Amino acid sequence: MSDRFLLYGANGYTGSLIAHYGVQRGLQPILAGRNSQQLGTLAASLGLEYKAFSLEDTAAVDAALLDVAAVLHCAGPFSRTSKPMVEACLRTQTHYLDITGEVSVFEAIAALDAEAKSLGVMLLPGVGFDVVPSDCLAAHLKAQLPTATQLSLAFQAGQMSRGTATTMVENQHRGGLIRRGGVLTPVEAAWRTRAIDFGEGEVLATTIPWGDVSTAFYSTGIPDIEVYMAVESKTYWAMVASRYLGWLLGLDVIQDFQKRLIIAGAPGPTEAQRAQGKSRFWGEVLDPSGNRRVSLLQCPEGYTLTARTALAIIEKVLAGQVSPGFQTPSRVYGADLILEIEGVMRSDISG
Ligand SMILES: NC(=O)c1ccc[n+]([C@@H]2O[C@H](COP(=O)([O-])OP(=O)(O)OC[C@H]3O[C@@H](n4cnc5c(N)ncnc54)[C@H](OP(=O)(O)O)[C@@H]3O)[C@@H](O)[C@H]2O)c1
Structure with a gap:
């Protein structure tokens, strides 16, 4: 070979x-x-x-x-x-x-x-970045609590590249996604919020349709999965607004305009930003008896x-x-x- x-x-x-x-x-x-x-x-x-x-x-x-x-x-x-x-x-x-x-x-x-x-x-x-750290965290938590039936994962990241921003623009009008009873289940954008402590105090986080909603089920067999992203409150409110503007955000003309703005920006974080940046992950499992385990990962900048x-x-x-x-x-x-x-x-x- x-x-x-x-x-x-x-x-x-x-x-x-x-x-x-x-x-x-x-x-x-x-x-x-x-x-x-x-x-x-x-x-x-x-x-x-x-x-x-x-x-x-x-x-x-x-x-x-x-x-x-x-x-x-x-x-x-x-x-x-x-x-x-x-x-x-x-x-x-x-x-x-x-x-x-x-x-x-x-x-x-x-x-x-x-x-x-x-x-x-x-x-x-x-x-x-998606999904190695969070997938490993999910598997680690499942090993800590084999009876777990609920998994929540969250991450906190820095600046996006053009490619990531473009991918998000193409999906922004599709709403949210969670897993319930093993089934991928649509929910509205920013469906649920939590205050999550990634290790430096609690911050606002909201649900997003992230890859682990799919993959963590194959890795752990846990039937109920939610993924959260740490957001500033203005981002959260923009996501809430997308519930009502979804039809507009899905239009080619709007997406083309957003993509032109993305192309006019930086290709991604600079070397200095990457060297200084950090990304953080949080995971929680719960079982029907009320047992709970929480673990954290501290990682280099996302890219x-x-x-x-x-x-x-x-x-x-x-x-x-x-x-x-x-x-x-x-x-x-x-x-x-x-x-x-x-x-x-x-x-x-x-x-
Ligand atoms: N999951 C993660 O952890 C993670 C991390 C980083 C990036 N990403 C994803 O990876 C992708 C690339 O990100 P990036 O930051 O590298 O973006 P980027 O700088 O915009 O680069 C995009 C690359 O994809 C190529 N491409 C796009 N559409 C294509 C097509 N139809 N056929 C062939 N090539 C095509 C582009 O080629 P041209 O130059 O010819 O257009 C370019 O090489 C994005 O989808 C982003 O969301 C994921």
């Missing part, structure tokens, strides 16, 4: 960060994407090979995958890019990893579990964390540590995977 991987979307903010950190770790990814000029410049600066092709060019995607053991897919929004790459991975028996956080993408990939298993292919979406978790996982894949079928990070590599990442600390708070 090849010991190389394809990094698709390598010219994006996150893909480029992963390429830079990957080279520092001694990895030699083949850079890929649809922008030949940007890829060529990046590849030359890092001394790497590159291949430019669009995801619509099925033959070119297949040909690029034949040379590698795995793809790390970083071109999003994944609701538009994941399907052609997953299908190509199944055709060429290549392991698939991505950095999505979109519930619909996790669920679409989960539906391919049996086919992937029969082909010996691992499909592991969500190897970044640095994404690069570190994605690369740590790709290194394991290249070393042959794979489990065919649809997977979540903690199911394959365990709840303590996150503790292998530089700059991460976990603490258990008594119930």
